[in-house]
Amino acid sequence: MSVHAAWLPAESFVALGSRRVLVHGDGVDAVLDEVTRACARHGGRVRRSPCGDADVDLVLALRQAVPLPVPAAQAARQAAGEPPGDEGFVLTRSGDVTVLLADTPTGLLYGLFHLVRLGAAAFAADRPTRRHRPALRRRMLDHWDNVSVHPVMGQVERGYAGGSIFWRDGAARHDLARIREYGRLLAAVGINAISVNNVNVGPVEARLLTDRLDDVAEIADVLRPYGIRVHLSVTFAAPVVLGGLSSADPRDEQVRAWWATTTRQVYERIGDFGGYVVKADSEGQPGPFSYGRSHADGANLLAEALAPHGGVVHWRAFVYNHHQDWRDRSTDRARAAYDHFVPLDGDLRTNVVLQVKHGPVDFQPREPVSPVLAAMPATRLAMELQVTQEYTGQQRHVCYLGPWWSELLGFRPWQTPERTVADVVTELVAVANVGDDPFWCGHPLAQANLYAFGRLAWDPRLDPTAVLDEWIDLTFPPGSTGDSGRVRATLHAIMDDSWRTYERYTAPLGVGFMVDPLRHHYGPNVDGYEYSRWGTYHFADRDGVGVDRTRATGTGYAGQYPPGWAQVYESLADCPDELLLFFHHVPYDHVLHSGSTVIQHIYDTHFTGVAQVETMRERWRQLAGLLDQALFERVAERLDEQVRSATEWRDQINTYFFRKSGVPDAHGRPIH
Ligand code: GCV
Secondary structure (H helix, E strand, C coil), X not given: CCCCCCCCCHHHHHHHHXXXXXXXXXXXXXXXXXXXXXXXXXXXXXXXXXXCCCCCCEEEEECCCCCCCHHHHHHXXXXXXXXXXXXXXXXXXXXXXXXXXXXXXXXXXHXXXXXXXHHHHHHCCCCCCEEXXXXXXXXXXXXXXXXXXXXXXXXXXXXXXXXXXXXXXXXXXXXXHHHHXXXXXHHHCCCCEEECCCCCCCHHHHHHHCCCHHHHHHHHHHHHHHCCEEEEECCCCHHHHCCCCCCCCCCCHHHHHHHHHHHHHHHHHCCCCCEEEECCCECCECXXXXXXXXXXXXXXHHHHHHHHHCCXXXXXXXXXXXXXXXXXXXXXXXXXXXXXXXXXXCCCCCCXXXXXECCCCCCCCCCCCCHHHHCCCCCEEEEEEECCCCCCCCCCCCCCCHHHHHHHHHXXXXXXXXXXXXXXXXXXXXXXXXXXXXCXXXXXXXXXXXXXXXXXXXXXCCCHHHHHHXXXXXXXXXXXXXXXXXXXHXXXXXXXXXXXXXXXXXXXXXXXXXXXXXXXXXXXXXXXXXCCCCCCCCCCCCCEECCCCCCCCCCCHHHHCCHHHHHHHHCCCCCCHHHHHHHCCEECCCECCCCCEXXXXXXXXXXXXXXXXXXXXXXXXXXXXXXXXXXXXXXXXHHHHHHHHHXXXXXXXXXXXXXXXXCCCCCCCCCC
């Protein structure tokens, strides 16, 4: 089977490809290539300027490439004002011509894909002038792809879409056509950076930095025309592992010299290399703690080597004790990132980006926003999301995450209207969800998450339902389906609320985990982590459940927030229902704001969640015959699994809490 076109099927280019198009400026090969393909397919005509500008419907022009074709020059005068900048573009009309202006080839390419999204509307006579530029400067995907197959984690750690598109069995795949298609998809949603290997760096992966750098350069060459810079995850121990030094101590002169030389060599090979991603002193990865140094010492060491070349180091804040003793109630994993990093605010070089997971624990379907994001005003911050669905159904469950990310980006740490998380961070980073699967993501509907990540990173204020609508229109254009209106309505009905549905049938009220350690975090296992070393406990007993993270009687985590939220989370009366068990240990008969008791809420949401998944499946089945058969079947098969798995979650969670509490369901439904 050929690779699915995702949100760039040929049919989505009809409006563009059936017009007379003039492309103006140098270095715009990627734009020209898109327009040429579209016109060849849909009967339009493409010209390269200078060639006269009569009889055109659309001009795509770099502003500085003077003399501009007449409609573009007119448009530039009309739309004078703030320049589009490195990645922005202006879309306007000049007479009966649509004009797209940008300052760079990447800006023009982003504008072109915007035109594709607009379709025929881009050519409406009354189209107003609009400037577009990304809200966040870096919009990045981290691939957790291994070069060698890891004995436990496989080719892609937490990958649910087959193998890696970059690596296979210890070597580069050199599948440049596939990487190019990936570059197109990413550019179409505005992603401008990727790291190409797992943050857990093994011995083979470490060598991408030195003797296997050509493999990285090859990927960079393919992605460059799409405005995407390549980054590399490196091991902090590289001077020892690769350089033969006896230490990786950041204060050691030889170590500093090794990083400086190695980094210079990287830039000699890849002039626009983005920089390093580092997971240090975390889950067994080496780091500065081994030498009694701080994470500022560690991050600054790499930043210093990258600075002369304009590179950045993404230093992950995911540092915690993964050898915790469950008997010890004072240690709280949720506190760790704040405790480690907030004291370092102001000590990190300006080309260090501290990469902070969105929540304090680990990508659960519901967590509060990490308090680190509100506590480091003198540090460049990136929020890290997880597009790969490790804890949200592993691309076997439909779980559209746009609404969740939108909530996170819109969270107001100081409770003032002005500043949201999106205003505080300079970047958004996410763990990628693609593999060599023909549908890219295993679950065809999981493509929407990748799409939404890019679009929200470009503009965090976008409405996630509108983003989903865009994705549906592009991916299932009229002509590719038997009834596009019905397909769209059905997809919305299935996907709009699917994240909340997932939340309903899994761990309740923000308590998190309860996933099966043996099945790599898939499916329920309520006590799977309860007596483990990982610090992810729920403390359920016969009287109640939840983690006391208050200052008054618990771990004090609630106090890491600015005063307003600290008070809200501290207070049993004010804490939002959906995070209650994240912050408080409560009896089963505790009454929620919703009016229900905790135990009844658990039963109700689990019964409702499964019923909703059954309805999803039913709705999907009604699309039989309207869609590409392979896609239809893939989704149908995954929905069968989702129903099975959701039922398993419901029955295990309900039974577990019934046995603990002895409280029956008020509605007498079957609990085993
Ligand atoms: C790459 C979680 C995942 C790990 C992942 C880690 C991280 O713990 O289960 O697979 O490691 O997060 O973010 O580094």
